[in-house]
Amino acid sequence: MVDLGVEAPSSLNVTEMTDWLDTVAAKLAAAVSDVMGDMVNEAFNAAAASPVATAASVSAVSSSWSTYVTSNLAPTLAVLFSQAGQIGFGRIDTPLVDVWGIELGRLGLVHADQRAVLLNRIGRDMSALVRAQTAGYGSLDLGVEVPGGAVEAIHRFARTRGESVGWMEAYTAGSRGVITGQRVMGPAGAVEKEWIAVMDSRTRPTHSMADSQTVLIGEQFQVGVSMMDGPHDPSAPSNEVMGCRCQLRYLYPGDRRRDGTTVARPTHHDV
Numbered sequence: 001m002v003d004l005g006v007e008a009p010s011s012l013n014v015t016e017m018t019d020w021l022d023t024v025a026a027k028l029a030a031a032v033s034d035v036m037g038d039m040v041n042e043a044f045n046a047a048a049a050s051p052v053a054t055a056a057s058v059s060a061v062s063s064s065w066s067t068y069v070t071s072n073l074a075p076t077l078a079v080l081f082s083q084a085g086q087i088g089f090g091r092i093d094t095p096l097v098d099v100w101g102i103e104l105g106r107l108g109l110v111h112a113d114q115r116a117v118l119l120n121r122i123g124r125d126m127s128a129l130v131r132a133q134t135a136g137y138g139s140l141d142l143g144v145e146v147p148g149g150a151v152e153a154i155h156r157f158a159r160t161r162g163e164s165v166g167w168m169e170a171y172t173a174g175s176r177g178v179i180t181g182q183r184v185m186g187p188a189g190a191v192e193k194e195w196i197a198v199m200d201s202r203t204r205p206t207h208s209m210a211d212s213q214t215v216l217i218g219e220q221f222q223v224g225v226s227m228m229d230g231p232h233d234p235s236a237p238s239n240e241v242m243g244c245r246c247q248l249r250y251l252y253p254g255d256r257r258r259d260g261t262t263v264a265r266p267t268h269h270d271v
């Protein structure tokens, strides 16, 4: 498990959620960046030093990465997901909280399993990268040496890749966890959700346009040409999720929408 060491906020307040996810994402990004950088560096140096060792070193990247995913990263994401989902439980005092917590824990494991499949692909990409970059080296006896700059460049590349992977996974687990928590609460959960974009120069136009869009909790937002359940919806194209810092505001019966109207109590079930 990666120690994220940050306590989750006690409410779904958008600012608190943003601060929390930013902090958690920065911690996970740093941890994954270190791991990815070390793995690739080690394999690159070993592969470059000996042609015999090349094949083994190259496949070591993929296998050590998948061990890291299974034993560290995926369990961390499962916990983060379930922790995020529980933030919304504080709204209501009910013994059902225990049941919701168990269900959320199970869904956190499902989330982590699904992400692990995607994450393992990154290990294979990194293996292929090391293989390509070390081709032609690893022949010290022939006097071919790896240029110093190449080692640094690939290390930097691996660290940057690890950083974006950690950041993205933290945001995905956090965002998906929160909305899943609301659904697990059933009729006690939010009725509507509002897309909140961080409005600055880095915000992509499709997300600025999605800002303040309010839909029922089970409906999808129109984001550019895509329909999205919320920020970091894994079914959305990668250009709509990469680096996204958007949040959702959850609305309950009696809450005011931005247009001044009030969210009604749903009539199809007893709350």
Ligand SMILES: [Zn+2]
Residues within 6 Å of the ligand: 197, 207, 231, 243, 244, 245, 246
């Ligand atoms: Zn966004």
